[in-house]
Amino acid sequence: MIRSLTYVVWLLFAGSLLGGLGLWGSASEAWTAGPLRVDALTLLLAAAVTFVSGIVHAFSLRYMDGDRRIEAFFLRLTALTLVVLLLIAADHLLLFALAWAAMGLLLADVIGHVRAWPQAEAAARLCRRWFAVGTLALATGLAVLALATGETSIQAVVAVAPELSGPVLTLALLPLLAAAAIQSGLFPFHGWLMSSMTAPTPVSAFMHAGLVNAGGILLARFAPAFTAQVEIMTLVFLLGAVSALTGSLLALVQSDVKRGLAASTVAQMGFMVMQCGLGFYAAAMAHLILHGLFKASLFLGAGSAVRRVSPEARKPGLDLAGLAIALPAAVVAGLLFAAVSGKAIWPADSGLLLVVFATLAAAQAGLSLKAWTHVSLELRLIAIPLVLMLAALIYGVAVALAETALSGVPGTTVPQPLGLPELAAAVIFAAGWLFFGAGLHRENRWLYARLLGAGQPLSRTVTDRREAYRV
Structure with a gap:
């Protein structure tokens, strides 16, 4: 049976690709069937979800071999895949809410897969509580929209929502934003995500590559309603900025491999x-799709990353030689990303911030490449700009293709005007990158302890007994 379920998921992936080609070749922007609506966003996400799910299913055939509840595991994993597909295809508010609730219940169940492990059951209970709160928030927002x-x-709903009065629209959008934040494990709701490491590794891969993305899917589905209110859009941006910064900082102080990946997911x-x-x-x-593919590979390979090493001596201070190499290459990569993706630098709108963050990411990658001491300095001077430019080209093409493919989906690309909050966030990120890149957080014991504490899972979900993991 478990192999049959794996084949079913791969057939769903093939169907998603064929559906995408069919929709692209037709004159219609979407196919509807009762409460279901299949558009470009549905097929794009379906292809990504089923591809990752197929890999996770195939990996689990060996990873879960010998598990006493392997058939129950595969049934739940396949059911999760089907529920996510239902969620992204749902065009009825009630069906969307039911799929959202079912997704949370199934995810909590597989997080607590090992029934005899108290820590796994504690993690499952924590997730159920948070998912119940998220579902309640979602239902509240959807009910307000339906009534209004x-x-x-x-x-x-999204066609009419921009015409609603400000207070009514705010009353609907704030609960939806809360539901998205909880499902995606954004700060300060990241506790359930950090405590979910009791899940089998394939579940962690699927969860971090697909299920936490439901928050972004929710925002994209209701994009016209959110973009109708500038204040709400600013709140969405600030919530994301705080989570991106906090998650990055929490990842810096993690010693556990999977927990470090979880903190990285909060940031992403x-x-x-x-x-x-x-x-x-x-x-x-x-970004959701690229991160999902990357994070799934990291989780599935997490076991091979565990090795005994001696602590490395770290010298505080900025790597000025590294910056001299990485920064110019990063600026070129950022400009290339802007040109390929079509993001305006001047006159500036919110696209400028995407270029700034892409440049910062490239600079960090450049510093990492500079640390490849086994490669000669001359070769690094040539390789670093080329690698960063290639990465910028791939990311820019991915963004441009996504915007082209989703051009028929309402509200998916509506650049916002730049304001003080957005500019302040860019400055804070740049300053933070320099501060933490210099390792100054390790010199400040208070800050280091606070970051370490903020990233800790619920104590009931952790055991220090190695043999307990083999139950």
């Missing part, structure tokens, strides 16, 4: 939400 617009179709989900707050929902979907 008199519509039950998501497409009809924050960056995805930032893009939504800037009006680039299509770019956020491209």
